[in-house]
Amino acid sequence: MTRLDSAIRRLTAQRDLLDWASGIVAPTGFVLELGLGNGRTYDHLRNRLPGREIYVFERRPAAHPSCLPPEGYLVVGDVFETLPAFMADRDARRRCALIHADIGSGDEHLNREVALRLSPLLDQLLQPGGLLLADRGFELPHCADITAETGIAQGRYYVYRRE
Numbered sequence: 001m002t003r004l005d006s007a008i009r010r011l012t013a014q015r016d017l018l019d020w021a022s023g024i025v026a027p028t029g030f031v032l033e034l035g036l037g038n039g040r041t042y043d044h045l046r047n048r049l050p051g052r053e054i055y056v057f058e059r060r061p062a063a064h065p066s067c068l069p070p071e072g073y074l075v076v077g078d079v080f081e082t083l084p085a086f087m088a089d090r091d092a093r094r095r096c097a098l099i100h101a102d103i104g105s106g107d108e109h110l111n112r113e114v115a116l117r118l119s120p121l122l123d124q125l126l127q128p129g130g131l132l133l134a135d136r137g138f139e140l141p142h143c144a145d146i147t148a149e150t151g152i153a154q155g156r157y158y159v160y161r162r163e
Ligand code: SAM
Pocket: 034, 035, 036, 037, 038, 039, 040, 041, 042, 057, 058, 059, 060, 077, 078, 079, 080, 102, 103, 104
């Protein structure tokens, strides 16, 4: 498989899961996008969840202006600082219906470290039944790994549901 094939498979899985989650997400609860990047997945999420408030976390916003969240919904800074502050300010503990985490880089060692550090935060943020879609595996003691239920091949993308 070429790197192009691999990128297409990953993006297809990402889009399919965003569509899947948009269809079943609870009608109330925060929606968080971790990693704005080019704004592609944010654009998809806001299209699939019209009217829903989506908070986006990004340390270096550089997306196309058409893919920037409205005022008040882009949280700039390192998620390890901004997420705990968001949780406290918005009383967001156990109130997130959907989190999409796509903050990985090409450094797999660093990605693993980030996932392990982020896991307890995401575990606390998700409400019962809340969904986490992620570009890598997380260690979430109160969540079930339901990737297999979604039809996405193991290891391509990761899906968790808070118990
Ligand atoms: N989902 C995006 C899209 O579809 O365009 C791509 C996201 S890109 C793979 C990852 C993004 O996460 C980068 O823009 C990077 O700056 C951001 N990021 C990585 N680590 C971060 C951190 N600790 N805090 C905030 N943002 C971070």
